[in-house]
Amino acid sequence: xxxxxxxxxxxxxxxxxxxxxxxxxxxxxxxxxxxxxxxxxxxxxxxxxxxxxxxxxxxxxxxxxxxxxxxxxxxxxxxxxxxxxxxxxxxxxxxxxxxxxxxxxxxxxxxxxxxxxxxxxxxxxxxx
Numbered sequence: 001x002x003x004x005x006x007x008x009x010x011x012x013x014x015x016x017x018x019x020x021x022x023x024x025x026x027x028x029x030x031x032x033x034x035x036x037x038x039x040x041x042x043x044x045x046x047x048x049x050x051x052x053x054x055x056x057x058x059x060x061x062x063x064x065x066x067x068x069x070x071x072x073x074x075x076x077x078x079x080x081x082x083x084x085x086x087x088x089x090x091x092x093x094x095x096x097x098x099x100x101x102x103x104x105x106x107x108x109x110x111x112x113x114x115x116x117x118x119x120x121x122x123x124x125x126x127x128x
Contacts, residue, residue, distance in 0.1 A: 023067050027084030037113040040106035047073050047101055051124035053108035056082055059096050068092055071127050085126055
């Protein structure tokens with residue numbers, strides 16, 4: 001009984017606290033080069049905004065997470081299209097299609113490293 005309470009408490013803490021995610025690969029360079037650290041808040045109940053940097057689960061590799069930018073959102077169908085800023089080095093919705101809202105794990109709020117911390121707001125201008 002006590003361990004069940006601890007498990008629920010752990011899940012609640014994880015849901016409320018932001019997480020630190022390490023970027024691997026060059027798909028989001030130059031903004032988020034390989035080795036960058038990103039502060040991610042858990043997925044909100046609503047869909048992300050166009051241009052936000054998000055963490056999603058790869059549709060063909062359960063448990064494998066991707067850091068991408070939201071390129072399109074279908075609110076009616078609850079689908080998200082994600083793209084890498086560095087399209088030549090990115091595996092994204094151009095290859096695997098739109099993702100269901102349930103694939104969204106969180107929204108990046110800041111790059112902590114390299115360099116000075118940088119707040120990451122929605123930036124639709126980065127979509128090409």
